[in-house]
Amino acid sequence: MKKAVVIVAGGSGSRMRSDIPKQFLLLRGRPILMHTIERFYSYCRNIKIIVVLPQNEIERWNHLCLDYHFTIQHEVAQGGDTRYHSVKNGLALAENGTIVGIHDGVRPLVSTAVIKKCYEEASANKAVIPAIPAVDSLRMVTAEGNSAIDRSSIRLVQTPQVFPSEMLTNAYKQQYTSTFTDDASVVEAYGIPITIVEGNVENIKITNPIDLAIADSIFDSVI
Numbered sequence: 001m002k003k004a005v006v007i008v009a010g011g012s013g014s015r016m017r018s019d020i021p022k023q024f025l026l027l028r029g030r031p032i033l034m035h036t037i038e039r040f041y042s043y044c045r046n047i048k049i050i051v052v053l054p055q056n057e058i059e060r061w062n063h064l065c066l067d068y069h070f071t072i073q074h075e076v077a078q079g080g081d082t083r084y085h086s087v088k089n090g091l092a093l094a095e096n097g098t099i100v101g102i103h104d105g106v107r108p109l110v111s112t113a114v115i116k117k118c119y120e121e122a123s124a125n126k127a128v129i130p131a132i133p134a135v136d137s138l139r140m141v142t143a144e145g146n147s148a149i150d151r152s153s154i155r156l157v158q159t160p161q162v163f164p165s166e167m168l169t170n171a172y173k174q175q176y177t178s179t180f181t182d183d184a185s186v187v188e189a190y191g192i193p194i195t196i197v198e199g200n201v202e203n204i205k206i207t208n209p210i211d212l213a214i215a216d217s218i219f220d221s222v223i
């Protein structure tokens, strides 16, 4: 079955506190977003790649592609106010009858094995996400205080989150709510159960300044 990926890079990276959006910061001498795109191209040479960017950053991206001789074919869609809206804009460029993954542009260290497993499972008409167990102890904080929670029942969710295209497109017709923090939460609200596969621990979301140093130090164990 045909495959597509929507790589969302439409955010501003406010927690990174950098001059340019974090998806363009350099990791091993190249913009993070280029590494992320390369992960999917390595997995499948003919996957359709859709990259979502803030409208006012598209020109910067075009220049970066020229400067870094980046030639992997991709289509560009315009970002929205939230990740949900950016995904929806990217999804509009995906064809029916495909298996579509949604991946954060700032997760450049996803392994090929994880990408492959997610697409294979989704081909059986499932909604598939990678996740890893929690390694720290966990506490629930409420207005009354805080209490320990059973970490064996918790999973930390990653991307790519992969679905049959019609399932995802229909789910994304629901009205936005702030509980839609990822694609699984949108599809689950539409009534579809979520299948979890094991993610890779290196598949961090580069969010805060320290994550760039971590990504640099673990880079060779994935690529």
Ligand SMILES: Nc1ccn([C@@H]2O[C@H](COP(=O)(O)OP(=O)(O)OP(=O)(O)O)[C@@H](O)[C@H]2O)c(=O)n1
Pocket: 008, 009, 010, 011, 012, 013, 014, 015, 016, 023, 052, 079, 080, 081, 082, 083, 084, 086, 087, 104, 105, 106, 107, 205, 206, 207
């Ligand atoms: N309106 C938005 C917001 C986020 N994203 C993308 O969703 C991914 C995960 O979001 P996050 O790490 O929170 O990125 P930012 O929103 O850019 O960061 P921050 O929350 O620190 O501002 C990122 O690749 C980001 O570019 C997006 O495409 N459109």
Ligand SMILES: C[C@](O)(CO)[C@H](O)COP(=O)(O)O
Pocket: 083, 104, 156, 157, 158, 159, 181, 182, 183, 205
């Ligand atoms: C999609 C995601 O990366 C899964 O863990 C996460 O929900 C994104 O959250 P953010 O608040 O948009 O960074």
